Amino acid sequence: MQEQPPGPELTGYPLPAGIKLDQTKEIASHSTLFPKITGRIDELIDNFTYKFGAEDPIIKLTGTVKLHGTHADIVIESNNTIRIQSRNRLSLNMEHDNYNVAASLLPLRKEILELRDRVKDRWQERNVFENMDGNQPIILAGEWIGPGIQKKVAIASLPKRCFVLLAISVNGEWQDDEDYAEIHNEKVGIYNISRGGFYKEVLDVESPKSLEACKEKLLAHTIDVERECPFAKSFGISGVGEGIVWKAHYPLSQDPRFWLKTKGPEHRITRTDKLKKAELNKDGAERTRTFAEAALTEMRLQQAWDYLGEMGINRDKSGTQSFIKWLINDVEVEENKAIVDLSIDRATLKKAVGVIGKTWYFEKLGKA
Incomplete structure (x- = not known):
């Protein structure tokens, strides 16, 4: 069942041969680029069973709407330096841009730093006895969407392009999406994916019958999103969506190996x-x-x-x-x-x- 957000509003990294699962964070820290997400549920299950064995066969998943645009991240260093990166480039600028995402976001320095401060405050509220690592950038990962970026999806009919926050990294770790659901500034075109709601499902990797039932539910949710994009619908726009990104519950959500993307037939x-x-x-x-x-x-x-x-x-x-x-x-x-x-x-x-x-x-x- 889809739940509404509060307020108004790896497998990520490929694992090289010989590298163990508990070394993933070291690999991930070498780059701020957004991780790849597996589209295969069996890979997520393999990663889970490799790490936990039969200790706990239950994987709780939370899903958010997957948007069909172009990926972009706002990376904020400790000295307040801001850069925009794409899926493959560490820095975009006015000369080397991607659908004008850098040209649109870089002028919003004041608003971006305000969002960064809200993220830091939220993180400290939830980590009272921990200190923030000043050497790690805060990453506001998202999707740049709107007219002229992708075709045949409802969000292409938005009146103008906007940035949608999909994931937040603090201290080199990805945070729980629901904890940061109210981090946005819609007045300047920075939205949160929570606007499209959250989906909840449970995988029981020890029970084949239960596992197949959950796979069917994941597919049903995904087809519903492809038929009618909830994020676009929140703007009064009806039309096709792409799919859902699922993340295992915290603390597994910190590791992209426990993320999963499911797409409808038209977007596979x-x-x-x-x-x-x-x-x-x-x-x-x-x-x-x-x-x-x-x-x-x-x-x-x-x-x-x-x-x-x-x-x-x-x-x-x-x-x-x-x-x-x-x-x-x-x-x-x-x-x-x-x-x-x-x-x-x-x-x-x-x-x-x-x-x-x-x-x-x-x-x-x-x-x-």
Whole structure:
């Protein structure tokens, strides 16, 4: 059941071979860039059981609406320096921007520092006996949404672009979303994802029957959001949403390995989870191509195209290798479990992704 917010208003990081789960925070601290979130519930469960075994088979999840825009973070250093970063770039500015997010947010210095102070006060209220680490930046992670950023979603019909706060990092740790639900300044176009409400579900990883029932509930919530975006509806706009981001309850919510994204059929970035070994009972090259075709949905290919724009790489013939390199890396990271489970040869997969990606890219150039 969807709950209304108070007030008016990793798997994140890929885990390199040989690195244990309890070393994740050290890996994460090397960069302020927002972590990748798994789209596979079995990966979240694997991470949970690896860490806790059979001690506690219950995973409580809280979900918020996933918005289809372009990712952006406001990073505030201890000396009050403010920078805007994208999914892949540590710093955006007026010359190297992404949909004008830096040009829109950087002038709001006073309002951003006020939000930072409210975050610090809220954190101290909830951590009375702890001290804040002055060397760690406070990160207001969010999505830049509105007209001209993405198509075929309700939030594209907003009257103007705005920043929506999705997650907050203090002391190098991601905080509980509900604790910070009232952190926003809507007068200047900075909103909180709590405006779209919260969803609650429970995974019992020890009971197959209960687990399947929960998966069905997660899917039902997700389809409801895709059919009618609650965040857009709060502005009186009716239309399609993207999905839901789920986080295990605090303190697991501090670690992106216990986050999960679920998307509706129209926004799925992969279809490899629908493949079965029996369906891939073909020779090596053909089975790998079948896998590559399932992995390279229109959504993933479009993400690679958007990446070039974000990084300032020319979207012409000279950008072909950068486009293919991003695709290969994304498939290897996001589809790692499926690659292993379905015994897909990685070298052959890279070639198949390259061929399919290059064909799509040149067709896109012809239409641009």
